[in-house]
Every structure is written in C-alpha cells, then in structure tokens.
C-alpha cells in the first residue's frame with residue numbers, strides 16, 4: 021500500500037477521510053506522501069474520489085478527518101488563496117471577461133506586483149507555452165488547445181511550487197492530448213515543480229508520471245511507478261484497471277517460494293507467482309497480460325504447465341495481431357503478438373496450447 | 388459526373404437542370420411559407436392587438452382632422468382663415484365671420500360645436516363655454532330676418548313653400564307622395580335656383596340633407612333654420628328678381644321689395660357675434676383657431692412638453708401651467724431610484740438562489756415568486772396599510788420609541804411611498820434575470836481566482852461580479868421600462884407628489900378625454916424608452932443582456 025511515512029515529504033495526506041453527507045465516506049483513510057519535484061498522477065474510475073482529494077489539497081473542501089501537510093506544515097486551516105498552489109481546471113476556468121494577458125496578470129496583481137514586473141512575467145509565461153502573440157485575445161477566441169496552454173501558463177505564472185491539474189486534457193482530441201501531455205511533463209521537469217495530476221486515462225497516467233496512485237472506492241489501491249504498476253499489479257482491481265488483462269479463476273494447488281500452481285475450475289493447472297495468496301486451497305484470480313502469452317511450444321520453458329485453447333477470432337490491427345481464444349470455458353482470453361515477418365497468424369478454429377513464464381502470471385485476490 | 392458538377396463556367400445546375408440557386412430558393416420558399424403559416428395566427432393577433440393600437444396612438448398624437456376639431460367640423464372657417472395673417476393684429480374680415488357662422492350653426496345642429504369648444508379649450512381656456520354659448524346664440528342673428536320675412540308673409544316660416552321654392556319638381560312630387568315609414572327621397576335642387584339664390588340654395592341643401600338623413604323628417608313640415616333666412620336676405624340684397632317667374636315668384640318679389648326698403652332691419656355678422664360674446668372680437672381667439680385649423684398638428688406634442696403655439700412661433704407656457712416637464716423628470720428620476728434599489732436588494736437574493744443547495748434555493752425561489760401570485764392591488768393596498776401614519780410601521784416605531792407619537796413619519800402618498808411599494812412589486816423582475824445569469828456562472832471561476840491567490844472579496848468583485856453584469860443589465864432594463872410606465876401603484880400610494888406621467892395619461896384618457904394629448908404623452912414615453920434602449924445598446928451592448936444561459 022501507499023507509504024505513510026512523511027518525514028521530509030513535500031505534500032502529505034495523513035489518514036485523511038472525507039464525507040460530504042455524513043453517511044458515506046468518499047475518501048477512506050488516505051495516506052500519501054510526495055517528495056518535491058515529483059509528478060504524481062491520480063488515476064481511477066469515475067466517482068472514486070480523485071477530485072475530492074485534489075479539492076482538499078487546494079483548500080476548496082475540508083477534510084472530515086486527518087491532516088494534509090504542505091512542506092511539513094498542516095494546511096487544514098489555511099484558506100485556498102493563501103496556499104499558493106497553482107491549479108488547472110478541466111474546463112480551464114479562464115476568466116471570459118478578461119483578455120489572455122489580463123488572465124495571466126491576475127495572480128500577479130492580487131500579489132501586488134508592480135506593472136513592469138507583471139508584464140515581464142506574463143510575457144515570459146506566454147512564451148513558455150508558445151502563445152506569445154495571443155495576449156490581447158479573449159479566451160473565447162482561442163481554440164481548446166490554446167486555452168489549455170493559457171490555463172497552464174496562468175497556473176504557473178506566479179511560480180507556485182505545487183501545481184494541481186484536474187483532468188486538464190479531458191476536452192482535447194487525441195492528437196492534441198498527446199502533444200500536450202508531452203509539453204506538460206516537459207515544463208514540469210524544466211521548472212522543477214511538483215505536480216498532482218488527475219486523469220481517467222491510463223495511458224496518460226502511465227506516460228506522464230513519476231508515480232501513479234490508482235484510486236478506487238475512496239482508497240489508493242496501489243501507488244507505484246508506471247512500469248511496476250503495469251507489470252506488478254498488487255490486486256485484481258489494479259490488474260484489471262491498468263492495461264488489458266486476462267483473468268482466470270481457480271484454487272491454489274501448491275505454493276513453493278515465489279511460484280505456485282493454480283488449478284482452474286475445469287481441472288487444468290497453470291504456473292503463477294503468488295502475490296495475494298498465502299496458503300494452499302485459497303481461491304485466487306490469476307492475471308496475465310495478453311502480450312506475455314506464448315503459444316509457440318519451442319519458446320516455452322521445459323516443465324511449465326500449458327492450457328488448451330481454441331482460436332476464435334483473429335484481428336489484424338496494424339502493428340499488432342490480436343487473437344481471441346477460448347480458454348478454460350471462457351471466450352474472452354486475448355493474446356497480442358507483434359506484427360513481425362516471421363509471426364504466425366493463428367487460424368480461427370485451430371486448437372493450440374498456450375503457456376507463460378511463471379513470473380508473468382500473478383495470482384491475486386479472488387476479487 | 389452528374390450534371391450538378393459540370394465543369395462548365397455557367398451556374399451550378401440541380402439534377403433536373405434548373406439553376407441550383409433557383410431550386411434552392413424554391414425549396415426554401417416552401418419551408419418559409421410553412422413556417423409563416425404556423426406563426427400566422429400569433430402574428431395576426433399581435434398585429435391587431437398590439438401594433439395597431441400603438442400605430443393608432445402615434446397617429447392620434449398628431450391628428451387634428453377628426454370630427455370635433457376645427458379642421459374636421461369647421462372646414463369653411465379653416466379655409467377662410469388661410470388668407471388671414473394672424474400677426475397683423477387685425478381681426479379677420481367678414482368672410483371669416485361668415486364661414487364661422489355657417490360652420491358653428493351646422494355644427495350646433497349636429498351637436499358637434501361643444502366638441503370643437505373642448506378641443507380648443509385645451510389650447511385656450513374659455514373656448515368650451517364660448518362655443519356652447521355661441522351655438523345657442525347664433526339663432527339671434529337669423530331671427531332678425533326670419534321675423535321680418537314672416538311678418539311680410541307667414542309662408543316664409545312654413546316648410547312647404549320653401550320646399551316648392553328650392554326643390555326640383557320631381558323631388559317635390561315624390562316628397563308629396565311620401566308616407567311615414569318609407570325612406571325619404573333624397574333632396575334635389577330645382578334647376579336655376581342655385582343661380583337665383585346661390586347662398587340660400589347652398590345652406591338649404593345642407594338643411595335638407597340634414598333633415599332627411601339625420602332627423603328623417605319631411606321637409607314639407609319643417610321650417611328652415613334661421614340661417615337660411617339670413618342667406619335669403621343676402622341673396623335678395625344682391626340679386627335682381629324682376630324677371631323671376633318660377634314657383635313662389637310673388638313671395639320672392641315681395642320679399643325683395645321689403646329688403647330694399649329703408650325700414651328693413653339688418654345686422655352685421657361681426658356685431659351679431661359680439662352680441663353673443665365679446666370674446667369673438669379678441670384676436671387671441673382667432674389666432675388659436677387658426678393655429679389649430681390644420682389637419683395635422685404638433686399642438687399635442689407641444690402641450691406635452693409644456694409649450695404652445697403663439698403667433699410668434701412656439702413658446703413655453705406660463706410658469707404655472709407647466710406640469711409635464713416636471714412629471715417626465717419625476718418619472719425618470721423615480722424609475723431610476725426604483726431600479727437602483729431593486730438592484731441593491733435583488734443581487735444578494737439572486738446570488739443566494741444561484742449558489743445555495745437545490746432544496747434551499749427552491750424554497751427561496753418560492754418566496755421570491757410568492758408576490759407574483761398575489762394581486763397587484765392587494766400588494767399595493769398592503770403597503771398602504773403598512774406605511775400610513777397610523778400604520779404598522781409607524782406604530783412599531785412609536786412603540787419602540789424611535790419616533791414620537793406626534794411626529795409619525797409620512798411614508799405614504801408621496802414619492803417615498805411610491806418608491807417603496809414599486810421596488811417591492813418590481814423586485815422579482817430584477818431577481819429572475821439576475822438569477823438566470825448567475826446560475827450559468829460555473830463555480831470553478833471563483834475557485835480558480837482563489838487558487839490564483841485572490842481573497843474572497845477580490846474573487847467576487849473581479850471575477851464573479853463582471854460575469855453577473857449581463858443579469859443586472861437585463862433586470863435593469865426590465866424594471867426601468869416597467870417602472871416608467873407604471874400606473875396603478877403610483878395612483879394608489881403616490882398622492883400628489885409621487886404620481887407618474889402615466890397617471891396623467893390615464894387622466895386624459897378617462898377624465899379630460901383629451902386623447903390627442905394622452906397619445907402625445909404616450910408617444911414621448913415610448914420614444915424615451917426606445918432612446919434609452921438604444922443608448923443602453925450603444926454603451927453596454929444588448930448582446931450582453933441575458934435573460935438566461
């Protein structure tokens with residue numbers, strides 16, 4: 021689970037709980053600490069409490085219980101405008117009655133900066149997001165991507181150390197989104213700011229972040245760097261949520277060190293790495309990524325168990341092939357293979373055997 | 388390639404070969420006609436019940452040609468006065484008196500002379516009674532001649548001899564055969580009589596038509612009007628009747644002889660009018676009549692801005708007769724005060740409505756709308772009860788001891804009363820547009836401002852307020868326009884000092900019956916509203932006014 025120690029953390033949530041109505045907890049016992057300069061993404065399904073956490077950090081919602089610390093100081097009782105946290109909203113929240121330059125000057129004005137300094141900083145911020153020429157325009161005269169950049173510039177212009185972004189790219193099309201993802205991470209690293217980023221989009225989370233916190237049901241399910249999250253999901257929720265995943269259910273047959281044998285409901289057995297199982301006889305759900313499944317017998321290690329499978333469908337997707345199989349009575353087992361010159365194209369209807377390395381298959385909780 | 392995309396340089400063609408533009412227009416026309424047919428009932432309704440009355444009002448404010456005006460009812464006078472120069476200081480000549488004599492006589496028979504009197508009374512006090520008196524007195528002039536002719540021959544005072552003298556033989560025959568209940572035969576003059584007795588014939592024709600059409604009486608039984616005798620005298624005086632051999636030749640010749648004798652008593656028209664009322668020799672009266680004898684007049688408008696026509700041109704009225712300027716100014720001023728107080732009171736309420744949780748907001752909304760469900764009269768009367776000197780508020784103040792029992796505040800029947808009551812009554816019209824604009828301002832703007840470091844006040848003032856201005860604008864226009872034309876509340880609680888221009892308009896419509904002036908005042912009010920609207924559009928921009936998202 022998330023590491024609760026917050027000795028030299030820049031941002032820390034300590035046992036934070038939040039309820040809006042006094043009946044249900046929207047955030048349940050949140051512990052999280054971030055070092056300075058980290059890019060952390062909160063990822064999770066809708067309604068899992070991501071925005072709520074962000075709002076508590078920004079000061080627009082108060083924590084029902086627990087403490088939120090910024091740079092070692094509790095900020096529970098500091099009003100939002102004194103927290104000095106930059107924020108980018110999903111709808112950008114650019115003030116429609118001000119020009120772009122006025123929008124950018126606003127945080128500087130309320131900080132009582134002189135006119136010349138203000139202008140210098142606004143210009144610098146605009147240049148930073150390559151929008152130098154647009155200072156005189158109204159937000160409504162900008163495209164979505166341009167508004168996004170301005171919102172970003174505005175959140176950065178007063179040089180906050182912490183910037184929060186709540187699904188800032190949600191309204192952009194795919195191509196623009198990818199471009200902006202790149203720009204945001206670049207800027208964040210360049211400026212050395214700490215970012216808490218909220219998104220629905222797992223690719224976005226994986227490509228941008230130093231660490232990702234997967235939220236579900238008011239809790240952080242796993243907090244880990246992207247590769248670890250993908251390859252070593254801690255529980256079946258994370259495994260399901262991040263990337264594509266095949267699951268099979270069964271009972272632990274034997275455990276020996278860091279491998280175990282699982283017997284599926286139809287009697288077949290397979291090899292896996294025990295993650296959330298400790299003893300023989302426990303029910304488990306094993307998870308295996310589509311690209312780690314091997315059907316070429318020669319490449320399989322000797323002695324590993326294999327499963328029988330029937331090819332149902334072969335889909336050509338350009339860079340990869342996607343093949344759907346029936347395994348252990350289920351029709352939704354998918355394997356992905358690279359489109360290479362020597363790659364085999366499986367014929368629908370053919371019977372094959374599949375297997376994998378035990379470390380690629382994780383025996384998780386029964387869900 | 389189809390022929391719609393031919394690579395010729397000509398116009399694009401539709402599939403059937405007609406130019407694309409034309410077939411598009413045809414298709415659209417059918418659509419437009421259908422749409423028009425759908426809205427036709429409403430359009431008609433609006434035209435008939437809304438546009439037409441406004442057009443009529445605008446027309447009335449300058450129209451001076453209806454019955455009861457100089458132009459409409461005294462056409463001969465209006466014509467005769469054209470040659471008279473009102474600035475010389477001399478009375479009009481006899482021809483004018485002659486025309487007035489005929490016009491008022493005929494008008495009096497039609498009972499229209501009092502209306503002309505009232506019309507002129509708007510411009511010159513005393514005209515009303517003058518015309519009434521003149522209508523009664525004009526007979527005195529004709530009777531001078533009538534009596535003498537009658538003494539000579541009683542036939543001059545009978546219907547039949549006159550009918551024989553003036554009417555054509557055919558008409559006379561059918562007249563004699565007429566029985567009660569049948570339509571009367573239309574009068575025809577006898578050939579030659581118009582040359583013989585031109586003026587008499589002219590006035591007799593008017594008399595005859597009047598008797599036949601209005602009174603539906605037989606001319607054989609009705610003695611002619613006294614004015615006919617005056618005209619007869621004038622014709623006899625000027626004409627030569629020695630060779631006349633038509634009907635009633637003896638009677639005419641005898642009368643002609645009588646007129647030429649020295650004893651025959653005559654009366655100059657001017658003297659006759661003087662005898663009725665000396666005012667007829669007042670040059671001011673004639674100036675007024677001349678000034679208002681055109682079919683279109685600026686008079687009502689001048690009146691509505693406290694001015695009048697004088698021989699020297701347009702001038703302000705006397706100090707003590709100026710009321711409309713004051714009333715317009717007061718109406719404007721008070722409407723502004725009311726609008727302003729509405730803004731001040733409505734803004735916080737609208738803000739709460741837009742920002743409270745749904746359930747509380749709905750409850751509040753009901754409270755806001757509650758006054759809408761109560762009769763306007765009840766609300767206004769309630770204010771009367773509240774504000775009067777023996778009313779609830781004064782009682783409470785006295786009871787607390789803030790004001791003495793002998794120094795109770797006067798809060799009703801003055802401007803304060805009108806302002807208080809109207810602010811209350813118009814408040815929902817301010818709250819609703821404000822609310823509908825505010826409810827479209829998403830909460831994240833203020834949050835964004837705060838996250839950027841703005842205090843609560845700054846984020847409200849710099850970010851929230853500017854976005855709510857369109858709502859203030861919409862509410863202000865609505866309230867101001869409603870206030871400027873408000874009538875019933877000022878009438879009830881306004882007393883003398885708190886009434887609006889609309890109360891005056893209502894007075895002219897229902898009491899003084901000076902509709903022209905009412906229309907002019909209304910037109911000015913309409914123009915004022917349009918000008919304000921235009922100015923608002925120039926300054927704020929009507930696009931910035933929102934009644935909702």
Ligand SMILES: Nc1ncnc2c1ncn2[C@@H]1O[C@H](COP(=O)(O)OP(=O)(O)OP(=O)(O)O)[C@@H](O)[C@H]1O
Pocket residue numbers: 040041046064065066067068069070071072073220
């Ligand atoms: N102002 C509020 N009052 C009451 N309940 C709220 C409020 N805001 C959020 N909630 C509830 O809290 C839960 C978490 O909401 P939150 O907005 O944090 O989710 P999220 O993870 O940001 O979801 P999404 O990805 O859809 O934005 C939801 O069940 C939501 O209904």
Ligand SMILES: [Mg+2]
Pocket residue numbers: 070071072186
């Ligand atoms: Mg959210």
